[in-house]
Amino acid sequence: MSVDVKTVDQEWIRRFSEQRGEPRWMTEFRLNAFELAEKLPLPKVEKMRIQRWRLDRVVPSADRPFFQDSAVLPELKQEMPWLDEKLPNLLIQQDDSVSHSRLDEELQRQGVVFQSLDSALHRHEALIREHFMTEALKVDENRLTALHASLWSGGVFVYVPPNREVELPLQALFRFSGQGLGFYPHVLVIADENSSLTIVDHCVSSQQAAGLHVGVTEVYVKRGARVRYATVHLFNQAITDISYRRAVVAQDGQIEWILGEMNDGNTLAENNSILKGKGASSASRLIAIGTGKQQANYQSRNWHIGQHTNSEILSRGVTRDQSWLIVDGVTKIEKGARRADGRQAQSVLMLSEHSRGDANPILYIDENDVQAGHAAGVGQVSAEQLYYLMSRGIPKEEAEYLIILGFLEPVVSRIPVEGIRQQLLAVIERKLRT
Amino acid sequence: MTKPVLSIRDFRVKVEDKEILKGVTLEVKGGEVHAIMGPNGTGKSTLAAALMGHPKYEVVGGSVTLNGKDLLEMDVSERSRSGLFLAMQYPSEVSGVTNADFLRSAINARRAEDDQISLIKFIRMLEEKMKMLEMDESFAHRYLNEGFSGGEKKRNEILQMMMLEPQIAILDEVDSGLDIDALKIVAKGVNSMRSERTGFLIITHYQRLLNYIRPDFVHVMMQGKIVRSGGPELAERLEAEGYDWLKEELGIVDETVGQNVQV
Numbered sequence: 001m002s003v004d005v006k007t008v009d010q011e012w013i014r015r016f017s018e019q020r021g022e023p024r025w026m027t028e029f030r031l032n033a034f035e036l037a038e039k040l041p042l043p044k045v046e047k048m049r050i051q052r053w054r055l056d057r058v059v060p061s062a063d064r065p066f067f068q069d070s071a072v073l074p075e076l077k078q079e080m081p082w083l084d085e086k087l088p089n090l091l092i093q094q095d096d097s098v099s100h101s102r103l104d105e106e107l108q109r110q111g112v113v114f115q116s117l118d119s120a121l122h123r124h125e126a127l128i129r130e131h132f133m134t135e136a137l138k139v140d141e142n143r144l145t146a147l148h149a150s151l152w153s154g155g156v157f158v159y160v161p162p163n164r165e166v167e168l169p170l171q172a173l174f175r176f177s178g179q180g181l182g183f184y185p186h187v188l189v190i191a192d193e194n195s196s197l198t199i200v201d202h203c204v205s206s207q208q209a210a211g212l213h214v215g216v217t218e219v220y221v222k223r224g225a226r227v228r229y230a231t232v233h234l235f236n237q238a239i240t241d242i243s244y245r246r247a248v249v250a251q252d253g254q255i256e257w258i259l260g261e262m263n264d265g266n267t268l269a270e271n272n273s274i275l276k277g278k279g280a281s282s283a284s285r286l287i288a289i290g291t292g293k294q295q296a297n298y299q300s301r302n303w304h305i306g307q308h309t310n311s312e313i314l315s316r317g318v319t320r321d322q323s324w325l326i327v328d329g330v331t332k333i334e335k336g337a338r339r340a341d342g343r344q345a346q347s348v349l350m351l352s353e354h355s356r357g358d359a360n361p362i363l364y365i366d367e368n369d370v371q372a373g374h375a376a377g378v379g380q381v382s383a384e385q386l387y388y389l390m391s392r393g394i395p396k397e398e399a400e401y402l403i404i405l406g407f408l409e410p411v412v413s414r415i416p417v418e419g420i421r422q423q424l425l426a427v428i429e430r431k432l433r434t
Numbered sequence: 435m436t437k438p439v440l441s442i443r444d445f446r447v448k449v450e451d452k453e454i455l456k457g458v459t460l461e462v463k464g465g466e467v468h469a470i471m472g473p474n475g476t477g478k479s480t481l482a483a484a485l486m487g488h489p490k491y492e493v494v495g496g497s498v499t500l501n502g503k504d505l506l507e508m509d510v511s512e513r514s515r516s517g518l519f520l521a522m523q524y525p526s527e528v529s530g531v532t533n534a535d536f537l538r539s540a541i542n543a544r545r546a547e548d549d550q551i552s553l554i555k556f557i558r559m560l561e562e563k564m565k566m567l568e569m570d571e572s573f574a575h576r577y578l579n580e581g582f583s584g585g586e587k588k589r590n591e592i593l594q595m596m597m598l599e600p601q602i603a604i605l606d607e608v609d610s611g612l613d614i615d616a617l618k619i620v621a622k623g624v625n626s627m628r629s630e631r632t633g634f635l636i637i638t639h640y641q642r643l644l645n646y647i648r649p650d651f652v653h654v655m656m657q658g659k660i661v662r663s664g665g666p667e668l669a670e671r672l673e674a675e676g677y678d679w680l681k682e683e684l685g686i687v688d689e690t691v692g693q694n695v696q697v
Contacts, residue, residue, distance in 0.1 A: 383489065388526035391486050392540035392594060393514035402539065406530025406577070 007059050010034065013150055016060075020118055020153075023125060029132075033139050033149035043142040043242075045268060047358070048297050048326060053266045054240050055144075057211040058182040060096050060151050073099075076175065079204065082419030083173070089114060091172045093154040093185055107166060114170050117155030117186055124157065132188060136218035136246035136274070144242050148184050148214040155186040160195040160225075169198040169230075169416045176213060176239065177206035183239075187217040191225035191253075198228040200417050203235060210238035217245040221253035223277065230258035230415055232424050237264040237292065244270055251277030251306070257284035258414045261298060262427045264291060272301040275309035275340075286315040287411040289431045290323030290355065301330040304340040304370075313344035316407055318432070319355035326358040329374065335366040345375040349407060351400075401432060437464030437630050438501055438517060438601035440485075446495035447484045454480045454691045456658040457496065462602055465630040469644055469669060470637045472655035473677055475690035478637045479523060481655070482606040486520040487513055500602065515544045517601030521591035521608050527579040533590065534560065534574040537597050544598075563596045567623055584611040592623040603627070604635045609643040621646030641673035654680060656689040 013034050017027040042051055076092070077083055083090075088104035091114065098116035107114070113124065121128060133139050139149040156172045176183045191197060203215070213235065221227050227247070235241050241263050247255045257271050273282030284300045302311035313329040329344035348357030361374035381403050389399035405412075408428060415421040440462045447455035454477050462468050470478055484491040485498060487510040498505040500516050508516065528536070537560065542550045560574060567589050579587050588608050595603055605624070609617055624634065624647050636647065644652075644666070652668040653660045654677075661684055662668065672680070681689060 382526070385526045385528050387488055387510060388522070389528070389536070390510040391514055391520055391522075392536070392598065393511055393543040394539055395511045395543065396509070398539070398543070399511070402531055402536070403528060406528055409530030 008034075008151070016151075022118070022121055025129060026121060030150045033146045036140050037143055037146035037150055040140065040143040040146055043144060043268070045297055046326075048268075048295055048324070050266075050268060050297075053295070055212055057180045058147060058151070060153055060178075060182045060184060075206075076173075080173075080419065080423060082422070087171065089168050089170045091116065091156055091170075093156075093172070093174045095176060095178050095181075095183065096153040098154045098156075104168070110164055111161040112164060112166060113157060113159040115157055117157040117188055118153060120157035124159065127159065127190065128157065128188065131190060131218065131220055133216075133218070136220065136248050137216055137244050144214050145216070145244065148186070148216050151182060152184045152186040152216070155188070156201075158187075158189040158197070158199060160191050160197050162193040162195060164192075164195045166195070166197040169200050171417060171420075172199070172201040174201065174203045174215070175205065176203070176209045176211070176235070178211050179208055181211045183211060183213040183215075185215050187215075189217070189219040189227065189229070191219070191221050191227045193222045194224040195222075196226040198230070198416050200230040200232075200415070200420060202231070202420050202423075203233045203241075205235045205239055207236065209236060212240050212242070214242045215244070217243075219245075219247040219255060221247055221249040221255050221280075223250045224252045225250075226254045228256045228258070228416065230260075230420075232260040232415065232420055233263050233267070233269075234423070234427055235263040235265055237294070239263070239265045241265060241267040241269065243268070245272070247273045247282065249273055249275050249277065249280035249282060252279040253277060254280070255282045257282070257286075257300075258411055259284065259286040259298075260411055260415060260424045261286065261288035261296070262424065262431060263296070264294060266294060267296040267298075269297070270299040270301065272299075272303065273311065274303045274305065275311065276305050278306045279308045280306055281310040283312045284314070285411045285414060286327070287408045288315075288317045288325060288327065289428065290317065290319040290321075290325040291431050292321050292323060294323040296323070297326045297328075299328050299330060300344070302332070302342055304331070304333040304337040304342060307337060308339045309337060310340075311342045313346070314410060315346045315359075316410070317348040317357060317359070318351060318404055318407070319348060319357045320351040320432070322352075322354045324356040326360070328360045328362060329376070330362045330364070331372055331374070332364040333367050333370050333372065337367050338369045340367065341371040343373045347377045347379075349404065350378065350380055404432060438633055439463045440505075440518070440602040440633060440635070441499045442485070442496070443498070444496035445481070445484070445498060446493070447480060448492045448494050449480065449490060452691075453494070454658050455484065456691075458655075458658070458660055460653065460660060462633040462635050464601065464633045465628075466651065467628070467634040467636065467647060467649045468651045468653065469649040470635065470653050470655055470660075471639070471641070471669060471672060473689050474639065476655045477658040477691050478655050479606055480658075482520055482604050482635075482637055485604060486510060486518065511543070514598075519595050519598055519600035519603045521588070521595055521603065521605045523607045523610065525579050525587050525591055527577075527582070529577050529580050531578045532575050533578055536578050537594060540594070540598060559597065563593055563623075566596075566626065567593055567619055569593065585613070585616045588612060588620060589616065592620050596623055596627060599627075600632065602633045602635065604637070606637050607639055608636075609638055609640060617643060618646060641669050644669050656681070656684070656686055658691040661686075
């Protein structure tokens with residue numbers, strides 16, 4: 001894969017940044033990142049040869065100036081009838097720009113910020129500069145993180161002031177409709193001390209969309225803060241999805257990741273919680289369904305640095321047709337992270353002879369005074385369970401479907417927005433029953 | 435209205451090349467309660483599972499009809515929809531599926547697509563039956579048998595039976611592991627369904643259950659066949675004297691299956 005130098009080069013990036021009226025430091029940031037992108041290797045992935053995936057088609061769809069149009073497109077409403085521009089905490093990004101952004105007035109008065117990242121660049125410059133790809137995710141990790149750093153656009157910036165508890169979930173919808181293009185949204189969340197919030201992001205694509213998505217989410221959970229981050233990915237088969245989700249958790253902070261991975265195309269996704277402070281904790285729950293010839297690799301990681309830190313990973317995948325799913329849990333406990341407790345459980349159900357599942361528990365433990373547990377399994381739907389359900393009159397296919405729905409339930413039930421949960425269920429049904 | 439009838443003729447069943455049932459013949463009609471007793475290892479549970487169609491069991495002879503239709507031609511779910519129910523000894527646990535959702539799916543599976551049970555009607559029926567079985571409300575929202583004690587699982591089997599209203603109900607050692615109070619509740623549930631519309635086949639190891647569910651017919655199984663049939667007094671005699679007198683009468687030394695001794 002190579003960055004398409006015919007259309008993206010230093011000049012292109014400079015123009016891109018200037019058209020958006022970005023501060024100087026961001027323009028330089030992008031240029032430096034682009035230089036790195038040309039030199040760095042692709043991310044290293046065990047077993048799956050991602051260099052064979054379609055990683056071209058990187059040009060973002062922004063040759064035109066970005067638009068702001070607050071009315072929610074009728075197409076979107078057709079696809080998602082529950083979507084309503086009057087919803088108080090909703091942001092919509094379409095391709096390279098945020099077209100709609102709304103936050104309840106009372107929350108605004110309380111100092112909560114929820115707006116597009118590009119428009120926040122000036123107003124919240126210091127805060128963003130301090131946190132944007134400085135710690136959670138670094139520019140130089142690999143070619144794709146560098147590419148994202150140089151080409152990101154639109155995006156979401158969330159800031160919750162100390163002690164503020166935001167009850168209503170903040171919702172962000174990312175819709176990609178580019179044909180043969182790149183899509184690089186960036187989410188930056190800063191939950192200040194003792195605050196709490198729930199945020200749900202939701203990625204969809206138009207039927208004709210095709211290209212490369214490299215998305216990054218960075219969450220800073222400050223001391224005592226609690227963040228629940230749910231994400232549902234529903235990209236079509238012609239989109240390659242590379243997603244990084246990282247949290248840096250300070251003392252007594254908590255993060256919960258809820259991940260509904262329902263793409264039809266090749267996917268590499270990583271969620272990683274860096275448990276820096278004493279008593280920091282992370283829980284992640286992931287479900288994924290592989291269909292067709294899809295290859296998908298999901299990494300859930302926890303890095304215990306502080307003492308008395310806790311982590312928990314629950315990942316469940318289903319594969320059918322000729323798809324291949326790798327579901328890994330990585331628990332890394334540094335020396336000095338005394339009394340750390342890290343648990344993980346991964347399982348993959350294979351529904352057809354030619355589908356493939358791998359569930360790898362990986363532990364790196366450099367400290368003695370810790371607890372760590374893991375369980376990983378790959379198998380088929382239990383014949384005894386099928387027999388039991390069938391003995392109550394439920395036909396075989398429906399019995400199998402019910403068992404699999406039960407298997408995926410730990411994530412479905414935790415999606416905080418009803419409309420998104422229903423959409424997730426509809427996609428699960430499509431992926432399992434057609 | 436014709437009474438349902440389960441007709442078992444010379445039923446022979448094998449498991450992994452070992453013949454377990456060696457020709458069971460029995461007829462259960464609506465309105466009748468049949469008890470099958472016998473020491474362990476004589477084929478009682480195999481009979482129950484093979485009638486339901488458990489894939490582990492291979493039918494090698496005989497016939498079984500339910501209301502005149504060939505039961506052995508049907509897959510497990512069809513047998514259930516035709517009116518057969520089996521309360522199992524070791525019910526499976528299915529995580530993530532609530533007891534209520536499961537029951538509703540089971541009820542709707544036997545109804546036409548345009549005649550699915552309404553939520554209100556379902557809830558009302560469920561609450562009524564749960565109350566009779568002294569089951570806590572919270573149970574409906576727990577996952578299917580997950581984390582249930584043995585007694586709770588058995589009660590769940592009876593609840594399902596009461597909700598599905600089968601024509602022929604087989605109870606496989608539904609009393610094992612239950613204390614006397616739980617046993618009485620199970621009996622209450624079964625007795626509430628006694629009518630011309632339902633026939634019962636109760637497999638039990640201990641006579642105790644039969645004090646609360648009075649059988650019309652009692653059969654004893656040994657070596658994979660029914661070796662003696664009688665009325666309730668047969669069960670009473672077995673309770674008082676054990677099985678030795680019967681074995682002697684029949685000339686059986688080892689009553690378990692896998693023996694080639696003739697009866």
